[in-house]
Amino acid sequence: MGIQEQYRSEAAALLSSGEVKLVIGFGEGSTADRRRPLFARTPEEAQKFVLDAACIANLSTYLVTEGLLSDGKKVAVFLKPDGIRSVNILISEAQLKPDQVVILGYAIDKAEITALEGRNISDFSLGEEIRSHTPPPHILQEAERIEEMNPAERFEFWKAHFSKCIKCYACRQVCPMCYCRRCIVDVNQPQWVSTSSHTLGNFEWNIVRAFHLAGRCAACGACDRACPVNIPLRLVNYRMGKEVIDAFDYCAGENSSQKPVLASFKQDDPETFIL
Amino acid sequence: MSEPFEPKIVAFVCTYCTYAGADLAGTSRLKYAPNVRIVRLPCTGRISPMFILKALQKGADTVLVSGCHPGDCHFTAGNYHARRRWTVFRALLAFTGIPEERIRFSWVSAAEGAKFAEMINEITEQTRKLGPFTQYQELQKVIETQSTY
Ligand code: SF4
Numbered sequence: 001m002g003i004q005e006q007y008r009s010e011a012a013a014l015l016s017s018g019e020v021k022l023v024i025g026f027g028e029g030s031t032a033d034r035r036r037p038l039f040a041r042t043p044e045e046a047q048k049f050v051l052d053a054a055c056i057a058n059l060s061t062y063l064v065t066e067g068l069l070s071d072g073k074k075v076a077v078f079l080k081p082d083g084i085r086s087v088n089i090l091i092s093e094a095q096l097k098p099d100q101v102v103i104l105g106y107a108i109d110k111a112e113i114t115a116l117e118g119r120n121i122s123d124f125s126l127g128e129e130i131r132s133h134t135p136p137p138h139i140l141q142e143a144e145r146i147e148e149m150n151p152a153e154r155f156e157f158w159k160a161h162f163s164k165c166i167k168c169y170a171c172r173q174v175c176p177m178c179y180c181r182r183c184i185v186d187v188n189q190p191q192w193v194s195t196s197s198h199t200l201g202n203f204e205w206n207i208v209r210a211f212h213l214a215g216r217c218a219a220c221g222a223c224d225r226a227c228p229v230n231i232p233l234r235l236v237n238y239r240m241g242k243e244v245i246d247a248f249d250y251c252a253g254e255n256s257s258q259k260p261v262l263a264s265f266k267q268d269d270p271e272t273f274i275l
Numbered sequence: 276m277s278e279p280f281e282p283k284i285v286a287f288v289c290t291y292c293t294y295a296g297a298d299l300a301g302t303s304r305l306k307y308a309p310n311v312r313i314v315r316l317p318c319t320g321r322i323s324p325m326f327i328l329k330a331l332q333k334g335a336d337t338v339l340v341s342g343c344h345p346g347d348c349h350f351t352a353g354n355y356h357a358r359r360r361w362t363v364f365r366a367l368l369a370f371t372g373i374p375e376e377r378i379r380f381s382w383v384s385a386a387e388g389a390k391f392a393e394m395i396n397e398i399t400e401q402t403r404k405l406g407p408f409t410q411y412q413e414l415q416k417v418i419e420t421q422s423t424y
């Protein structure tokens with residue numbers, strides 16, 4: 001039995017026994033190589049699940065839908081390791097209760113797809129794997145190229161990219177960590193971030209987004225894929241992730257009990273830049 | 276003849292240490308550059324990175340953020356939290372090409388009036404050398420660029 005069949009029947013069993021009220025997975029997409037989220041509430045609907053190497057989205061973002069888990073019932077969700085990592089982060093930020101989430105885990109290696117053992121978040125240990133994980137070479141190369149530039153060149157690089165931003169907030173919408181009911185860019189008293197379509201406002205927005213995700217990003221790449229104008233958000237995310245590892249020896253989502261990095265401190269944290 | 280450049284410096288300081296230090300500089304009749312506009316806040320932990328962006332948006336050439344030395348925070352740990360935040364924010368600004376000299380951080384205690392005055396003089400001189408932060412202020416004028424994507 002392939003993994004798709006296995007997870008279809010497992011999802012159906014979870015629904016018919018009433019253990020979960022909803023299973024979040026993938027269904028057919030608009031083209032042969034795309035998948036779209038499918039929300040199954042009955043065993044029949046669970047037969048429509050598709051699971052293959054095209055299922056790259058991070059579905060954990062739906063878990064923080066307002067009110068979804070407030071009735072105390074459970075939800076099952078199809079997750080890759082980066083999705084499991086974001087669940088860890090959400091639990092450590094008290095946005096999810098570990099027992100309300102049933103994980104149907106899978107891993108994609110090129111075109112191969114395998115099922116992951118374990119159903120509860122506590123069954124997965126990601127620590128070593130994500131800490132030693134290096135991003136694909138093209139991201140590393142791009143990030144290194146930017147580091148080697150002088151500040152003026154870096155500024156021009158990002159100015160060219162951020163000037164394209166249309167403030168659609170797709171990057172925010174797909175991100176499992178962007179669960180704030182009221183985002184700072186929507187605050188208008190005071191208006192922190194300029195809303196008009198000049199590049200300054202886009203610059204501010206992108207800086208704020210990156211800062212608010214520093215030490216929280218699961219590196220799932222969803223924002224980067226969602227951006228309609230191809231701003232390389234992966235580069236800022238990668239740089240921020242590297243900063244918290246280098247400065248504070250902290251890797252977001254290693255487990256669900258860590259304290260968020262910017263909500264904790266050590267007395268001997270580095271401070272070479274302070275006069 | 277155009278006016279000579281006078282740096283605009285915005286300083287976000289905590290009321291218990293750096294503001295008291297600035298006050299001491301004043302009562303000790305220490306002379307320091309008049310280019311700094313001080314914004315007093317309860318604690319460095321209250322100084323959001325948004326303040327820094329706002330100051331730049333409104334035309335600051337350099338921003339200074341300053342508070343109590345580690346261990347001296349009136350609220351025990353506000354400055355430790357702030358320090359982590361600054362570390363990350365500073366790395367982010369550097370990565371996006373905002374020069375590190377434009378955003379400065381310091382610890383100034385209530386007894387360090389002289390340090391405050393010297394520091395403001397030094398930052399003012401440095402900003403004078405760097406010139407106005409037009410690179411950032413000009414962004415306001417960039418409405419749209421032609422792009423291929
Ligand atoms: S910032 Fe982007 S890569 Fe990071 S968790 Fe959010 S969507 Fe995923």
Ligand code: SF4
Binds near residue numbers: 228
């Ligand atoms: S998805 Fe891209 S264009 Fe849309 S707000 Fe985010 S960075 Fe801007």
